[in-house]
Amino acid sequence: MAGDWTASRFSGEFSADTKQNLRDLYSNRCAICRQRYESPFGHPETEAAHIHPAQHGGPDRETNGLLLCRRCHWGFDSGWLSLDGDRRIVVAGDETVSGYDYFNQFRDQSLLTPSTADLRPAERFIEVHRKLFGFEPIERGDRLTIGGLRSGELSLADGRRVCIEGAPDEALVVNCTVTAVGSEQVRCAHHRTLETRPATGPEIPDTPFDNTTEVSFDELSNRIQELKDDYVGVTQKWEWGRIFRKARIKSGLSYEEIAEKIDLEGASGLQIERSERVYEMFPEREFEEDGLSYSAIAELQRVFDSTDDIRVAYDCIIETGHPLTVKETRVWVEIMMADADVTREIVREEVETYEELRRGDPSESVRRILEVHAKYESAYEWE
Numbered sequence: 545m546a547g548d549w550t551a552s553r554f555s556g557e558f559s560a561d562t563k564q565n566l567r568d569l570y571s572n573r574c575a576i577c578r579q580r581y582e583s584p585f586g587h588p589e590t591e592a593a594h595i596h597p598a599q600h601g602g603p604d605r606e607t608n609g610l611l612l613c614r615r616c617h618w619g620f621d622s623g624w625l626s627l628d629g630d631r632r633i634v635v636a637g638d639e640t641v642s643g644y645d646y647f648n649q650f651r652d653q654s655l656l657t658p659s660t661a662d663l664r665p666a667e668r669f670i671e672v673h674r675k676l677f678g679f680e681p682i683e684r685g686d687r688l689t690i691g692g693l694r695s696g697e698l699s700l701a702d703g704r705r706v707c708i709e710g711a712p713d714e715a716l717v718v719n720c721t722v723t724a725v726g727s728e729q730v731r732c733a734h735h736r737t738l739e740t741r742p743a744t745g746p747e748i749p750d751t752p753f754d755n756t757t758e759v760s761f762d763e764l765s766n767r768i769q770e771l772k773d774d775y776v777g778v779t780q781k782w783e784w785g786r787i788f789r790k791a792r793i794k795s796g797l798s799y800e801e802i803a804e805k806i807d808l809e810g811a812s813g814l815q816i817e818r819s820e821r822v823y824e825m826f827p828e829r830e831f832e833e834d835g836l837s838y839s840a841i842a843e844l845q846r847v848f849d850s851t852d853d854i855r856v857a858y859d860c861i862i863e864t865g866h867p868l869t870v871k872e873t874r875v876w877v878e879i880m881m882a883d884a885d886v887t888r889e890i891v892r893e894e895v896e897t898y899e900e901l902r903r904g905d906p907s908e909s910v911r912r913i914l915e916v917h918a919k920y921e922s923a924y925e926w927e
């Protein structure tokens with residue numbers, strides 16, 4: 545029965561091994577149209593395509609894969625193409641839609657046979673593909689392995705929504721049984737959760753302006769206040785930066801103008817600019833919660849103009865395994881801003897000017913700063 549197995553893990557992509565094996569199995573040729581284009585540097589166009597889609601729990605293995613050219617891959621992922629029980633090509637029937645003539649030329653042709661016959665596409669994955677992409681009806685009692693719950697956008701290629709009753713909130717991929725089939729919705733009963741939303745990595749919430757062209761500054765102001773209440777430090781600035789960046793792009797206003805519009809304590813033009821730079825530094829939100837403090841990052845922002853340079857400096861500090869304090873960061877930044885050489889003597893002199901560092905362990909501070917600086921220098925050595 546379709547989908548009656550367990551997916552080992554939510555993979556998303558084929559591993560490098562599986563991709564290479566698929567290239568070898570099909571000799572870099574598209575399994576549907578047989579074409580084999582290459583770049584001027586000899587790189588083949590073809591790519592590994594899932595049969596049972598990865599977001600629906602399709603496993604990372606050769607028998608769930610095909611090697612396809614870009615157009616056939618799109619046709620296979622969009623509902624134009626599928627396979628029948630004898631691995632012959634099936635084409636969707638809509639003659640009036642642009643694309644039909646192209647794909648229809650492959651109708652009933654057989655799929656290219658891979659060099660190792662037992663690694664040809666498995667029947668059970670093909671069956672899921674036919675059901676998910678509308679080549680075979682989904683019926684009451686069907687057992688499906690289905691996912692895409694991460695985005696909450698669980699729908700079939702034909703637009704029908706899939707509703708899985710009893711699935712826990714954190715489920716990403718589940719085994720379920722179809723209980724009712726309608727024209728707009730397919731209802732299923734949850735059987736087993738195969739893949740769970742990872743506990744780590746906070747969910748990135750939607751921003752308020754994703755679907756609007758106009759920015760409501762009341763809404764913006766409320767959201768910024770909320771983030772101020774919910775988060776501190778780098779996390780707060782990152783969240784701010786993400787929203788301010790969108791607001792600025794949509795409104796066309798400057799940092800200062802946005803600050804005036806929302807009129808919120810702590811959200812000056814300068815702070816808005818800095819928060820956007822924090823956001824830019826960590827496009828995947830990949831900062832360490834207990835890494836360098838925001839105040840220390842702000843020090844780095846004073847000396848380095850480009851986000852990339854700040855990020856390099858940040859990474860150097862993190863790599864040493866002990867984040868600099870704000871004052872230590874300031875010492876490093878001050879020396880660089882003065883265009884002085886970062887020598888032991890100068891660092892010590894500068895460290896001595898801060899009461900807080902004098903009372904601590906000044907030699908240790910000097911050592912840390914020199915260590916970070918050496919790392920930073922070596923990062924640019926190849927230039």
Ligand SMILES: [Zn+2]
Nearest residue numbers: 574577613616
């Ligand atoms: Zn092709």
Ligand SMILES: [Zn+2]
Nearest residue numbers: 593594617621
């Ligand atoms: Zn695909």
Ligand SMILES: [Zn+2]
Nearest residue numbers: 591592593594
């Ligand atoms: Zn793909």
